[in-house]
Amino acid sequence: MEETGTKVSISTVKRVLYQHNLKGRSARKKPLLQNRHKKDKTTVCNCTRGQDCTFWRNVLWSHETKIERFGHNDHRYVWRKKGEACKPKNTIPTVKHRGGSIMLWGYFAAGGTGALHQGDGIMR
Template identity: 75%
Template sequence: MGPRSRHTAQEGVTLCLLEMNLLWCEKVQINPRTTAKDLVKMLVETGTKVSISTVKRVLYRNNLKGHSARKKPLLQNHHKKARLRFATAHGDKDPTFWRNVLWSDETKIEWFGHNGHCYVWRKKGEACKPKNNIPTVKHGGGSMLRG
């Protein structure tokens, strides 16, 4: 056996041991904002030394990919019900009605802090789940521009 097969075997053993510890994937699915660096620190505390790239490889093999979290309005249940009532009440309106509606855009500007950009580990098709989004609020601590 050449050095290539030995390297592959070592990598396979390492990945098998890491995949046995599915606690990582469960931890990432509970809190998608957990970073690979946090997982490495957690493993070092248990006595296992691995690299960040190995942790990422295990997450990729479990179909967890790193994506930017989407910013979505923080909606309570009563907000969702009100939107549904509005949609059902106005769903049959003629397109000419909607051309006469005056629409306005609002943008919140943050004065302090960062823009809240972060990454999440998620599977394909889970982009709109609330735990994978950054909730945004239109009131409190900012300047509102209307256009």
């Protein structure tokens, strides 16, 4: 708009963004998903659709997380609507090997939770 000589105040821009239900939020950090990851996830969802309670009682859910020891990951502010937190334009992709960190792994099932384990070295 500067090229046309039009000047707009910051408060005008903020007001218009709020009128369109956009609010300033921190971008969520999500693992960088490639197309093969998305395809694999869809295949798993289709295979487990409609399973009964007996099937899910025998499933062990696990998760691992990396915690940065030094510093912090990038911080970015985004304008987004409610419910759009996980859209790719509102997230910061995360990748491995960014410095000192610890890796934690845990699990749970229908019967309860398991112990939390700290990984030493590279987890495979």
